[in-house]
Amino acid sequence: MKAREAVSRVLPATIACLVACAKPQGGGPPRVEIRPSDCAIPSQPLLRGIHSIVAERAMSCAVLDQGQVACWGVQDLGRLGDGFEVKRRDLPTRVPGLQGVVAVTQGNDATFARMADGSVRVWGPNRGGEFGDGSPDYHIAWAPRAVAQWGTIKQIAGGIPTCAIRSDDKVVCAGRARFRRMNEDTAAPGGTPVVVPGLESAAGIAAGSGFTCALLGEGSVWCWGMADAGQLGNGGGEDQDKPVHVRSLDPAVEIDAGSDTACARLAGGGVRCWGRSFAGYGLDHPEKWLRPVEIKGTRDATQISIGDRVGCALLRDSTVACWGESSYDGQLGDGSDETRGTVAGPVACVRDAVQVSVGDNHSCALLRDGTARCWGSGTYGAVGDGTHEIRKIPVAVLDAVEPAPDAERCPPGTTFKRGKGQDDLEAVAEWCETPDGKREGMYVGRWATGQKLQQGGYVSGVRHGEWTRYYEHGEVVSKDRYEHGEPHGVWIAYSLHWRFAFASCFDHGRRVWQVSSEAEANQKRCP
Numbered sequence: 001m002k003a004r005e006a007v008s009r010v011l012p013a014t015i016a017c018l019v020a021c022a023k024p025q026g027g028g029p030p031r032v033e034i035r036p037s038d039c040a041i042p043s044q045p046l047l048r049g050i051h052s053i054v055a056e057r058a059m060s061c062a063v064l065d066q067g068q069v070a071c072w073g074v075q076d077l078g079r080l081g082d083g084f085e086v087k088r089r090d091l092p093t094r095v096p097g098l099q100g101v102v103a104v105t106q107g108n109d110a111t112f113a114r115m116a117d118g119s120v121r122v123w124g125p126n127r128g129g130e131f132g133d134g135s136p137d138y139h140i141a142w143a144p145r146a147v148a149q150w151g152t153i154k155q156i157a158g159g160i161p162t163c164a165i166r167s168d169d170k171v172v173c174a175g176r177a178r179f180r181r182m183n184e185d186t187a188a189p190g191g192t193p194v195v196v197p198g199l200e201s202a203a204g205i206a207a208g209s210g211f212t213c214a215l216l217g218e219g220s221v222w223c224w225g226m227a228d229a230g231q232l233g234n235g236g237g238e239d240q241d242k243p244v245h246v247r248s249l250d251p252a253v254e255i256d257a258g259s260d261t262a263c264a265r266l267a268g269g270g271v272r273c274w275g276r277s278f279a280g281y282g283l284d285h286p287e288k289w290l291r292p293v294e295i296k297g298t299r300d301a302t303q304i305s306i307g308d309r310v311g312c313a314l315l316r317d318s319t320v321a322c323w324g325e326s327s328y329d330g331q332l333g334d335g336s337d338e339t340r341g342t343v344a345g346p347v348a349c350v351r352d353a354v355q356v357s358v359g360d361n362h363s364c365a366l367l368r369d370g371t372a373r374c375w376g377s378g379t380y381g382a383v384g385d386g387t388h389e390i391r392k393i394p395v396a397v398l399d400a401v402e403p404a405p406d407a408e409r410c411p412p413g414t415t416f417k418r419g420k421g422q423d424d425l426e427a428v429a430e431w432c433e434t435p436d437g438k439r440e441g442m443y444v445g446r447w448a449t450g451q452k453l454q455q456g457g458y459v460s461g462v463r464h465g466e467w468t469r470y471y472e473h474g475e476v477v478s479k480d481r482y483e484h485g486e487p488h489g490v491w492i493a494y495s496l497h498w499r500f501a502f503a504s505c506f507d508h509g510r511r512v513w514q515v516s517s518e519a520e521a522n523q524k525r526c527p
Helices: 518-523
Strands: 050-055 059-064 069-074 088-094 101-107 110-115 120-126 139-146 153-157 162-166 171-174 202-207 211-216 221-225 240-246 252-257 261-266 271-276 288-295 301-306 310-315 320-324 353-358 362-367 372-376 391-396 415-420 428-433 459-463 466-472 489-495 500-507 510-515
Touching (some): 050 101, 050 362, 110 153, 162 202, 202 252, 211 252, 211 261, 252 301, 261 301, 310 353, 320 353
Parallel strands (some): 050 353
Antiparallel strands (some): 050 059, 153 162, 162 171, 211 221, 221 240, 261 271, 271 288, 372 391, 415 428, 459 466
16 A cells, blocks of 8 residues: 655656666575667657556546646545446546645545545545545546535645544544544544644555555554554554654654555665565565664665665666566566565666656656656556566556547537536536536546446546437447456447437547547447
Protein backbone atom coordinates (compact mmCIF):
# COMPACT_ATOMS: atom_id res chain seq x y z
CA MET A 1 0.00 0.00 0.00
CA LYS A 2 1.57 3.27 -1.02
CA ALA A 3 2.14 5.57 1.84
CA ARG A 4 3.37 8.77 0.29
CA GLU A 5 1.96 11.25 -2.13
CA ALA A 6 3.23 12.03 -5.59
CA VAL A 7 3.55 15.80 -5.18
CA SER A 8 3.42 18.30 -8.02
CA ARG A 9 6.56 20.30 -8.79
CA VAL A 10 7.79 22.60 -11.56
CA LEU A 11 10.18 20.98 -14.02
CA PRO A 12 12.38 22.54 -16.72
CA ALA A 13 12.69 20.83 -20.10
CA THR A 14 15.74 18.59 -20.48
CA ILE A 15 16.25 15.30 -22.30
CA ALA A 16 18.84 12.84 -21.06
CA CYS A 17 19.62 9.16 -20.96
CA LEU A 18 22.39 7.39 -19.04
CA VAL A 19 23.63 3.83 -19.07
CA ALA A 20 23.99 3.10 -15.35
CA CYS A 21 25.53 -0.31 -14.88
CA ALA A 22 28.31 0.16 -12.37
CA LYS A 23 28.78 -2.47 -9.69
CA PRO A 24 26.72 -1.57 -6.60
CA GLN A 25 28.47 -0.28 -3.48
CA GLY A 26 29.30 -2.92 -0.91
CA GLY A 27 29.06 -5.83 -3.34
CA GLY A 28 25.88 -7.24 -4.84
CA PRO A 29 24.99 -9.23 -7.94
CA PRO A 30 27.34 -9.44 -10.93
CA ARG A 31 27.33 -6.54 -13.32
CA VAL A 32 24.82 -6.80 -16.18
CA GLU A 33 25.95 -5.26 -19.44
CA ILE A 34 23.57 -2.54 -20.60
CA ARG A 35 23.82 -1.49 -24.24
CA PRO A 36 23.16 2.11 -25.34
CA SER A 37 20.24 0.86 -27.43
CA ASP A 38 18.59 -0.42 -24.24
CA CYS A 39 18.20 3.19 -23.11
CA ALA A 40 17.02 4.62 -26.42
CA ILE A 41 14.03 6.96 -26.39
CA PRO A 42 11.21 5.54 -28.58
CA SER A 43 9.76 7.42 -31.53
CA GLN A 44 6.19 7.21 -30.20
CA PRO A 45 4.73 10.21 -28.35
CA LEU A 46 5.83 10.34 -24.71
CA LEU A 47 3.69 11.37 -21.78
CA ARG A 48 4.99 14.87 -21.03
CA GLY A 49 4.32 17.64 -18.58
CA ILE A 50 4.49 15.26 -15.62
CA HIS A 51 4.88 16.98 -12.26
CA SER A 52 4.84 13.84 -10.11
CA ILE A 53 4.27 10.10 -10.47
CA VAL A 54 3.07 7.29 -8.22
CA ALA A 55 3.28 3.51 -8.79
CA GLU A 56 0.95 1.11 -7.02
CA ARG A 57 -0.51 -2.37 -7.39
CA ALA A 58 -0.36 -3.00 -11.18
CA MET A 59 -1.16 0.65 -11.97
CA SER A 60 0.40 4.11 -12.07
CA CYS A 61 -0.83 7.72 -11.99
CA ALA A 62 0.81 11.03 -12.82
CA VAL A 63 -0.04 14.63 -11.94
CA LEU A 64 0.23 16.73 -15.11
CA ASP A 65 0.23 20.39 -16.08
CA GLN A 66 -2.69 22.43 -14.70
CA GLY A 67 -3.23 19.80 -12.04
CA GLN A 68 -4.72 17.18 -14.33
CA VAL A 69 -4.20 13.45 -13.66
CA ALA A 70 -3.44 10.55 -16.01
CA CYS A 71 -3.52 6.89 -14.93
CA TRP A 72 -2.73 3.56 -16.58
CA GLY A 73 -2.64 -0.14 -15.72
CA VAL A 74 -5.29 -2.32 -14.11
CA GLN A 75 -8.77 -0.79 -14.25
CA ASP A 76 -10.97 -3.17 -12.27
CA LEU A 77 -13.37 -1.58 -9.78
CA GLY A 78 -12.90 1.93 -11.16
CA ARG A 79 -9.28 2.24 -10.06
CA LEU A 80 -8.31 4.52 -12.97
CA GLY A 81 -11.19 6.91 -12.36
CA ASP A 82 -12.17 7.39 -16.01
CA GLY A 83 -15.63 5.85 -15.63
CA PHE A 84 -14.97 2.81 -17.83
CA GLU A 85 -15.35 -0.72 -16.55
CA VAL A 86 -12.63 -2.24 -18.73
CA LYS A 87 -9.88 -4.60 -17.69
CA ARG A 88 -6.88 -2.34 -18.18
CA ARG A 89 -5.33 0.71 -19.81
CA ASP A 90 -2.01 0.00 -21.50
CA LEU A 91 -1.31 3.71 -22.01
CA PRO A 92 -2.05 6.76 -19.83
CA THR A 93 -5.64 7.96 -19.86
CA ARG A 94 -6.77 11.27 -18.37
CA VAL A 95 -9.03 11.21 -15.34
CA PRO A 96 -11.97 13.45 -16.33
CA GLY A 97 -13.16 16.35 -14.24
CA LEU A 98 -9.91 16.90 -12.33
CA GLN A 99 -7.96 20.16 -12.30
CA GLY A 100 -5.97 21.76 -9.53
CA VAL A 101 -4.60 18.48 -8.19
CA VAL A 102 -1.30 18.89 -6.33
CA ALA A 103 -0.75 15.30 -5.18
CA VAL A 104 -1.99 11.76 -5.78
CA THR A 105 -1.63 8.74 -3.51
CA GLN A 106 -2.92 5.18 -3.74
CA GLY A 107 -3.63 2.38 -1.33
CA ASN A 108 -5.90 -0.64 -0.88
CA ASP A 109 -6.99 -0.12 -4.52
CA ALA A 110 -8.45 3.36 -3.90
CA THR A 111 -6.83 6.50 -5.32
CA PHE A 112 -6.81 9.85 -3.52
CA ALA A 113 -6.15 13.28 -5.02
CA ARG A 114 -5.24 16.23 -2.80
CA MET A 115 -6.44 19.50 -4.31
CA ALA A 116 -4.78 22.91 -4.12
CA ASP A 117 -7.25 24.00 -1.44
CA GLY A 118 -6.48 20.95 0.73
CA SER A 119 -9.70 19.10 -0.09
CA VAL A 120 -9.79 15.43 -1.14
CA ARG A 121 -11.12 13.57 -4.19
CA VAL A 122 -11.26 9.78 -4.26
CA TRP A 123 -12.12 7.04 -6.75
CA GLY A 124 -12.02 3.24 -6.89
CA PRO A 125 -13.37 0.74 -4.33
CA ASN A 126 -14.17 1.54 -0.71
CA ARG A 127 -13.55 -1.88 0.85
CA GLY A 128 -13.93 -1.02 4.51
CA GLY A 129 -14.32 2.69 5.15
CA GLU A 130 -10.96 3.89 3.83
CA PHE A 131 -12.68 6.55 1.65
CA GLY A 132 -13.40 8.43 4.86
CA ASP A 133 -16.85 9.38 3.55
CA GLY A 134 -18.67 8.09 6.61
CA SER A 135 -19.60 4.71 5.17
CA PRO A 136 -17.81 1.51 6.27
CA ASP A 137 -19.70 -0.48 3.63
CA TYR A 138 -18.29 -1.63 0.31
CA HIS A 139 -19.04 0.67 -2.62
CA ILE A 140 -17.29 1.92 -5.76
CA ALA A 141 -16.63 5.45 -7.01
CA TRP A 142 -16.22 5.09 -10.78
CA ALA A 143 -15.22 8.75 -11.13
CA PRO A 144 -13.57 11.21 -8.70
CA ARG A 145 -15.77 12.12 -5.74
CA ALA A 146 -15.25 14.86 -3.14
CA VAL A 147 -14.98 13.67 0.48
CA ALA A 148 -15.63 16.58 2.83
CA GLN A 149 -15.09 14.56 6.01
CA TRP A 150 -11.30 14.79 5.66
CA GLY A 151 -11.41 18.56 6.03
CA THR A 152 -8.32 20.47 4.90
CA ILE A 153 -5.25 18.24 4.70
CA LYS A 154 -1.53 18.63 4.03
CA GLN A 155 -0.81 15.01 3.13
CA ILE A 156 -2.73 11.75 2.76
CA ALA A 157 -1.48 8.15 2.87
CA GLY A 158 -3.64 5.54 1.20
CA GLY A 159 -3.49 2.17 2.93
CA ILE A 160 -5.30 0.00 5.44
CA PRO A 161 -6.39 2.28 7.03
CA THR A 162 -6.15 5.59 5.18
CA CYS A 163 -4.50 8.34 7.23
CA ALA A 164 -3.90 12.03 6.64
CA ILE A 165 -2.22 15.05 8.20
CA ARG A 166 -4.70 17.87 8.69
CA SER A 167 -3.93 21.55 8.41
CA ASP A 168 -3.51 21.66 12.22
CA ASP A 169 -0.74 19.00 11.95
CA LYS A 170 -2.85 16.33 13.65
CA VAL A 171 -3.20 12.81 12.22
CA VAL A 172 -6.64 11.45 11.31
CA CYS A 173 -7.40 7.91 10.09
CA ALA A 174 -10.38 6.08 8.60
CA GLY A 175 -11.02 2.49 7.59
CA ARG A 176 -11.44 -1.03 8.83
CA ALA A 177 -7.97 -1.25 10.38
CA ARG A 178 -8.48 1.88 12.49
CA PHE A 179 -7.85 0.64 16.03
CA ARG A 180 -11.01 1.03 18.05
CA ARG A 181 -9.30 2.00 21.29
CA MET A 182 -7.43 4.95 19.80
CA ASN A 183 -10.27 7.27 20.64
CA GLU A 184 -12.82 5.68 22.95
CA ASP A 185 -14.76 8.94 23.29
CA THR A 186 -15.94 8.95 19.69
CA ALA A 187 -18.89 7.04 18.34
CA ALA A 188 -17.82 7.68 14.74
CA PRO A 189 -18.17 4.67 12.43
CA GLY A 190 -15.13 3.07 10.80
CA GLY A 191 -15.69 5.09 7.65
CA THR A 192 -15.29 8.47 9.35
CA PRO A 193 -11.83 10.01 9.98
CA VAL A 194 -10.88 10.24 13.68
CA VAL A 195 -7.91 11.90 15.37
CA VAL A 196 -5.02 9.68 16.49
CA PRO A 197 -4.14 10.80 20.04
CA GLY A 198 -0.61 11.84 20.93
CA LEU A 199 0.55 13.01 17.49
CA GLU A 200 0.25 16.79 17.67
CA SER A 201 2.93 17.94 15.22
CA ALA A 202 3.02 15.44 12.36
CA ALA A 203 5.26 16.23 9.40
CA GLY A 204 4.95 12.95 7.49
CA ILE A 205 2.63 9.96 7.27
CA ALA A 206 3.06 6.42 5.87
CA ALA A 207 0.45 3.65 5.76
CA GLY A 208 0.99 -0.03 5.08
CA SER A 209 -1.27 -3.05 5.27
CA GLY A 210 -2.67 -2.83 8.78
CA PHE A 211 -0.08 -0.46 10.24
CA THR A 212 0.74 3.24 10.07
CA CYS A 213 3.78 5.39 10.89
CA ALA A 214 4.01 9.12 11.54
CA LEU A 215 7.02 11.42 11.37
CA LEU A 216 6.85 14.26 13.88
CA GLY A 217 8.27 17.71 13.41
CA GLU A 218 11.31 17.13 15.63
CA GLY A 219 12.29 14.03 13.61
CA SER A 220 10.98 11.15 15.74
CA VAL A 221 9.02 8.27 14.15
CA TRP A 222 6.02 6.58 15.76
CA CYS A 223 4.15 3.51 14.49
CA TRP A 224 1.02 1.60 15.49
CA GLY A 225 -1.12 -1.29 14.26
CA MET A 226 -0.09 -4.81 13.26
CA ALA A 227 3.36 -6.08 14.24
CA ASP A 228 3.50 -9.71 13.08
CA ALA A 229 6.38 -8.89 10.70
CA GLY A 230 8.08 -6.29 12.90
CA GLN A 231 6.30 -3.40 11.15
CA LEU A 232 6.39 -1.22 14.28
CA GLY A 233 10.19 -1.29 14.53
CA ASN A 234 10.21 -1.45 18.34
CA GLY A 235 11.77 -4.90 18.62
CA GLY A 236 8.53 -6.67 19.48
CA GLY A 237 5.87 -8.61 17.62
CA GLU A 238 2.74 -7.52 19.46
CA ASP A 239 0.10 -5.33 17.82
CA GLN A 240 -0.20 -1.86 19.29
CA ASP A 241 -3.34 0.28 19.55
CA LYS A 242 -1.35 3.42 20.27
CA PRO A 243 1.78 4.83 18.60
CA VAL A 244 5.13 3.44 19.78
CA HIS A 245 8.51 5.09 19.27
CA VAL A 246 10.84 3.65 16.61
CA ARG A 247 14.32 4.17 18.01
CA SER A 248 17.70 4.50 16.24
CA LEU A 249 16.23 6.93 13.72
CA ASP A 250 16.31 10.32 15.39
CA PRO A 251 16.18 12.57 13.60
CA ALA A 252 14.45 11.32 10.45
CA VAL A 253 13.36 13.60 7.61
CA GLU A 254 11.18 11.26 5.52
CA ILE A 255 9.27 7.99 5.94
CA ASP A 256 7.52 5.60 3.58
CA ALA A 257 5.95 2.14 3.80
CA GLY A 258 5.11 -0.87 1.67
CA SER A 259 2.72 -3.66 2.62
CA ASP A 260 4.70 -4.94 5.62
CA THR A 261 7.87 -2.82 5.59
CA ALA A 262 8.67 0.77 6.54
CA CYS A 263 11.77 2.88 5.95
CA ALA A 264 13.10 6.24 7.09
CA ARG A 265 15.58 8.63 5.51
CA LEU A 266 17.81 10.12 8.19
CA ALA A 267 18.88 13.74 8.58
CA GLY A 268 22.51 12.65 8.80
CA GLY A 269 22.25 10.64 5.60
CA GLY A 270 21.30 7.09 4.78
CA VAL A 271 18.18 4.94 4.97
CA ARG A 272 17.04 2.43 7.58
CA CYS A 273 14.20 -0.08 7.24
CA TRP A 274 12.18 -2.39 9.48
CA GLY A 275 9.41 -4.97 9.08
CA ARG A 276 9.28 -7.73 6.47
CA SER A 277 12.81 -8.41 5.25
CA PHE A 278 13.77 -7.47 1.69
CA ALA A 279 16.83 -9.73 1.97
CA GLY A 280 15.10 -12.95 0.95
CA TYR A 281 14.34 -15.96 3.09
CA GLY A 282 16.70 -18.62 4.41
CA LEU A 283 19.32 -19.28 7.08
CA ASP A 284 21.49 -16.35 6.00
CA HIS A 285 18.69 -13.80 5.86
CA PRO A 286 16.15 -12.99 8.57
CA GLU A 287 12.49 -13.02 7.64
CA LYS A 288 11.81 -9.96 9.79
CA TRP A 289 13.64 -6.80 10.74
CA LEU A 290 12.30 -6.17 14.23
CA ARG A 291 14.42 -3.02 14.53
CA PRO A 292 15.70 -0.62 11.86
CA VAL A 293 18.57 -1.95 9.71
CA GLU A 294 20.93 0.10 7.55
CA ILE A 295 20.57 0.07 3.76
CA LYS A 296 24.04 0.41 2.28
CA GLY A 297 24.63 2.72 -0.66
CA THR A 298 21.95 5.24 0.36
CA ARG A 299 23.96 7.87 2.23
CA ASP A 300 23.32 10.39 -0.56
CA ALA A 301 19.57 9.69 -0.70
CA THR A 302 17.31 12.73 -1.13
CA GLN A 303 13.97 10.87 -1.42
CA ILE A 304 12.78 7.29 -0.83
CA SER A 305 9.93 5.04 -1.91
CA ILE A 306 9.07 1.58 -0.57
CA GLY A 307 7.11 -1.22 -2.24
CA ASP A 308 6.15 -4.77 -1.40
CA ARG A 309 9.60 -6.33 -1.87
CA VAL A 310 11.77 -3.48 -3.16
CA GLY A 311 12.86 -0.05 -1.96
CA CYS A 312 14.41 2.72 -4.05
CA ALA A 313 16.15 6.01 -3.32
CA LEU A 314 16.70 9.12 -5.40
CA LEU A 315 20.33 10.11 -4.94
CA ARG A 316 21.96 13.52 -4.83
CA ASP A 317 23.41 13.05 -8.34
CA SER A 318 19.86 12.56 -9.75
CA THR A 319 20.28 8.82 -10.28
CA VAL A 320 18.20 6.09 -8.62
CA ALA A 321 19.41 3.14 -6.52
CA CYS A 322 17.25 0.18 -5.45
CA TRP A 323 17.52 -2.74 -3.05
CA GLY A 324 15.45 -5.80 -2.17
CA GLU A 325 14.22 -8.92 -3.95
CA SER A 326 13.69 -9.01 -7.73
CA SER A 327 13.69 -12.70 -8.60
CA TYR A 328 11.08 -12.62 -11.35
CA ASP A 329 9.88 -9.14 -12.30
CA GLY A 330 13.04 -7.07 -12.73
CA GLN A 331 11.95 -4.44 -10.23
CA LEU A 332 15.54 -3.53 -9.32
CA GLY A 333 15.87 -2.04 -12.81
CA ASP A 334 19.44 -3.24 -13.39
CA GLY A 335 18.64 -5.95 -15.94
CA SER A 336 19.12 -8.80 -13.47
CA ASP A 337 16.93 -11.25 -11.58
CA GLU A 338 19.10 -11.13 -8.48
CA THR A 339 18.36 -10.07 -4.91
CA ARG A 340 20.23 -7.12 -3.43
CA GLY A 341 18.95 -7.47 0.12
CA THR A 342 20.20 -4.46 2.06
CA VAL A 343 22.64 -3.18 -0.58
CA ALA A 344 21.32 -0.53 -2.97
CA GLY A 345 22.50 -0.65 -6.57
CA PRO A 346 22.02 1.69 -9.56
CA VAL A 347 19.01 1.57 -11.86
CA ALA A 348 19.93 1.54 -15.55
CA CYS A 349 18.92 4.23 -18.04
CA VAL A 350 17.84 6.77 -15.42
CA ARG A 351 19.58 10.12 -15.15
CA ASP A 352 18.32 13.58 -14.21
CA ALA A 353 15.64 12.00 -12.05
CA VAL A 354 13.67 14.20 -9.65
CA GLN A 355 11.43 11.56 -8.05
CA VAL A 356 11.08 7.78 -7.70
CA SER A 357 7.98 5.75 -6.84
CA VAL A 358 7.85 2.01 -6.06
CA GLY A 359 4.75 -0.16 -6.44
CA ASP A 360 4.12 -3.77 -5.53
CA ASN A 361 5.76 -5.16 -8.69
CA HIS A 362 6.94 -2.18 -10.73
CA SER A 363 8.62 1.19 -10.20
CA CYS A 364 8.75 4.55 -11.98
CA ALA A 365 11.14 7.50 -12.05
CA LEU A 366 10.21 11.05 -13.04
CA LEU A 367 12.87 12.86 -15.06
CA ARG A 368 13.70 16.55 -15.03
CA ASP A 369 12.26 17.06 -18.53
CA GLY A 370 8.78 16.03 -17.35
CA THR A 371 8.82 12.52 -18.83
CA ALA A 372 8.99 9.24 -16.93
CA ARG A 373 10.54 5.78 -17.12
CA CYS A 374 9.10 2.66 -15.50
CA TRP A 375 10.40 -0.87 -14.98
CA GLY A 376 9.33 -4.18 -13.48
CA SER A 377 6.16 -6.16 -14.13
CA GLY A 378 4.10 -4.80 -17.01
CA THR A 379 1.03 -6.82 -16.06
CA TYR A 380 -2.11 -4.92 -17.09
CA GLY A 381 0.06 -2.26 -18.74
CA ALA A 382 1.46 -0.85 -15.49
CA VAL A 383 4.79 0.33 -16.97
CA GLY A 384 3.00 2.47 -19.56
CA ASP A 385 4.81 1.37 -22.72
CA GLY A 386 1.75 -0.22 -24.31
CA THR A 387 2.78 -3.80 -23.48
CA HIS A 388 2.33 -6.34 -20.70
CA GLU A 389 5.96 -7.42 -20.65
CA ILE A 390 8.41 -7.63 -17.76
CA ARG A 391 10.83 -4.73 -18.15
CA LYS A 392 14.09 -5.37 -16.32
CA ILE A 393 15.47 -2.12 -17.73
CA PRO A 394 13.45 1.15 -17.49
CA VAL A 395 11.30 2.08 -20.49
CA ALA A 396 9.76 5.42 -21.38
CA VAL A 397 6.09 6.01 -20.53
CA LEU A 398 4.17 6.65 -23.74
CA ASP A 399 1.11 8.80 -24.29
CA ALA A 400 -2.17 7.72 -25.87
CA VAL A 401 -3.29 9.48 -29.04
CA GLU A 402 -5.31 12.52 -28.06
CA PRO A 403 -8.99 12.62 -29.07
CA ALA A 404 -10.20 15.24 -31.51
CA PRO A 405 -10.75 18.72 -30.03
CA ASP A 406 -14.13 19.09 -28.37
CA ALA A 407 -15.42 21.50 -31.02
CA GLU A 408 -14.80 18.90 -33.73
CA ARG A 409 -16.73 16.21 -31.89
CA CYS A 410 -20.14 17.89 -32.14
CA PRO A 411 -22.43 18.65 -35.12
CA PRO A 412 -22.73 22.29 -36.25
CA GLY A 413 -25.03 24.33 -34.05
CA THR A 414 -24.37 22.25 -30.92
CA THR A 415 -21.98 22.71 -28.00
CA PHE A 416 -19.79 20.04 -26.45
CA LYS A 417 -20.65 19.29 -22.81
CA ARG A 418 -19.17 17.05 -20.17
CA GLY A 419 -20.76 16.30 -16.81
CA LYS A 420 -22.38 13.83 -14.49
CA GLY A 421 -24.03 10.75 -15.95
CA GLN A 422 -27.53 9.41 -15.52
CA ASP A 423 -29.26 9.78 -12.15
CA ASP A 424 -27.92 7.40 -9.50
CA LEU A 425 -24.96 6.46 -11.68
CA GLU A 426 -21.54 7.66 -10.56
CA ALA A 427 -20.29 8.28 -14.06
CA VAL A 428 -18.96 10.95 -16.37
CA ALA A 429 -20.83 11.58 -19.62
CA GLU A 430 -20.22 13.60 -22.77
CA TRP A 431 -22.81 14.98 -25.12
CA CYS A 432 -23.53 17.69 -27.67
CA GLU A 433 -26.18 20.19 -26.60
CA THR A 434 -28.47 22.30 -28.81
CA PRO A 435 -29.21 25.98 -27.94
CA ASP A 436 -32.58 24.97 -26.47
CA GLY A 437 -30.91 22.51 -24.09
CA LYS A 438 -31.53 19.24 -25.94
CA ARG A 439 -28.78 16.66 -25.84
CA GLU A 440 -27.51 15.09 -29.05
CA GLY A 441 -24.84 12.54 -29.83
CA MET A 442 -22.89 9.83 -28.04
CA TYR A 443 -19.14 9.88 -28.01
CA VAL A 444 -17.05 7.10 -26.54
CA GLY A 445 -13.42 7.75 -25.71
CA ARG A 446 -11.13 8.05 -22.78
CA TRP A 447 -13.30 10.82 -21.37
CA ALA A 448 -16.65 9.10 -21.76
CA THR A 449 -18.46 7.09 -19.17
CA GLY A 450 -18.40 3.33 -18.96
CA GLN A 451 -20.80 2.95 -16.05
CA LYS A 452 -22.21 -0.52 -16.54
CA LEU A 453 -25.98 -0.90 -16.56
CA GLN A 454 -27.79 -3.82 -15.01
CA GLN A 455 -28.82 -4.92 -18.51
CA GLY A 456 -25.18 -5.14 -19.61
CA GLY A 457 -24.82 -2.02 -21.74
CA TYR A 458 -22.65 1.05 -21.28
CA VAL A 459 -24.17 4.52 -20.87
CA SER A 460 -22.28 6.93 -23.10
CA GLY A 461 -24.53 9.87 -23.82
CA VAL A 462 -27.96 10.69 -25.19
CA ARG A 463 -29.87 11.28 -28.41
CA HIS A 464 -33.03 13.38 -28.47
CA GLY A 465 -32.87 13.59 -24.68
CA GLU A 466 -32.93 9.83 -24.16
CA TRP A 467 -30.15 7.89 -22.51
CA THR A 468 -28.67 5.29 -24.84
CA ARG A 469 -26.63 2.12 -24.69
CA TYR A 470 -23.92 0.83 -26.97
CA TYR A 471 -24.42 -2.34 -28.96
CA GLU A 472 -22.40 -3.82 -31.80
CA HIS A 473 -24.59 -4.95 -34.69
CA GLY A 474 -27.51 -5.41 -32.31
CA GLU A 475 -25.54 -7.44 -29.77
CA VAL A 476 -24.50 -6.24 -26.32
CA VAL A 477 -20.87 -5.16 -26.39
CA SER A 478 -18.81 -6.96 -23.78
CA LYS A 479 -15.64 -5.70 -22.13
CA ASP A 480 -13.65 -7.95 -24.46
CA ARG A 481 -14.54 -5.69 -27.38
CA TYR A 482 -12.10 -3.14 -26.04
CA GLU A 483 -8.56 -3.27 -27.39
CA HIS A 484 -5.89 -1.64 -25.23
CA GLY A 485 -8.64 -0.19 -23.09
CA GLU A 486 -10.33 1.72 -25.92
CA PRO A 487 -13.43 0.94 -28.05
CA HIS A 488 -12.52 -0.53 -31.43
CA GLY A 489 -14.55 -1.41 -34.51
CA VAL A 490 -18.10 -0.57 -35.57
CA TRP A 491 -20.46 0.37 -32.76
CA ILE A 492 -24.21 0.84 -33.27
CA ALA A 493 -26.19 2.85 -30.74
CA TYR A 494 -29.83 2.29 -29.88
CA SER A 495 -32.04 4.47 -27.71
CA LEU A 496 -33.78 3.17 -24.64
CA HIS A 497 -36.83 2.61 -26.86
CA TRP A 498 -34.79 0.35 -29.18
CA ARG A 499 -34.72 2.84 -32.03
CA PHE A 500 -31.59 3.10 -34.17
CA ALA A 501 -29.63 6.17 -33.06
CA PHE A 502 -26.42 6.10 -35.07
CA ALA A 503 -23.35 4.01 -35.88
CA SER A 504 -19.74 4.89 -35.15
CA CYS A 505 -16.39 3.52 -36.23
CA PHE A 506 -13.63 3.56 -33.62
CA ASP A 507 -9.95 2.90 -34.23
CA HIS A 508 -8.56 2.13 -30.75
CA GLY A 509 -10.54 4.86 -29.07
CA ARG A 510 -10.41 7.42 -31.91
CA ARG A 511 -13.73 8.06 -33.62
CA VAL A 512 -13.16 7.74 -37.39
CA TRP A 513 -16.71 8.38 -38.56
CA GLN A 514 -20.29 8.54 -37.32
CA VAL A 515 -23.54 8.29 -39.30
CA SER A 516 -27.16 8.66 -38.24
CA SER A 517 -28.88 6.03 -40.40
CA GLU A 518 -28.55 2.31 -40.95
CA ALA A 519 -28.40 2.83 -44.71
CA GLU A 520 -25.35 5.06 -44.38
CA ALA A 521 -23.75 2.63 -41.94
CA ASN A 522 -24.12 -0.25 -44.40
CA GLN A 523 -22.17 1.72 -47.00
CA LYS A 524 -19.28 2.54 -44.68
CA ARG A 525 -16.11 0.57 -43.99
CA CYS A 526 -14.21 0.61 -40.71
CA PRO A 527 -10.42 0.10 -40.40
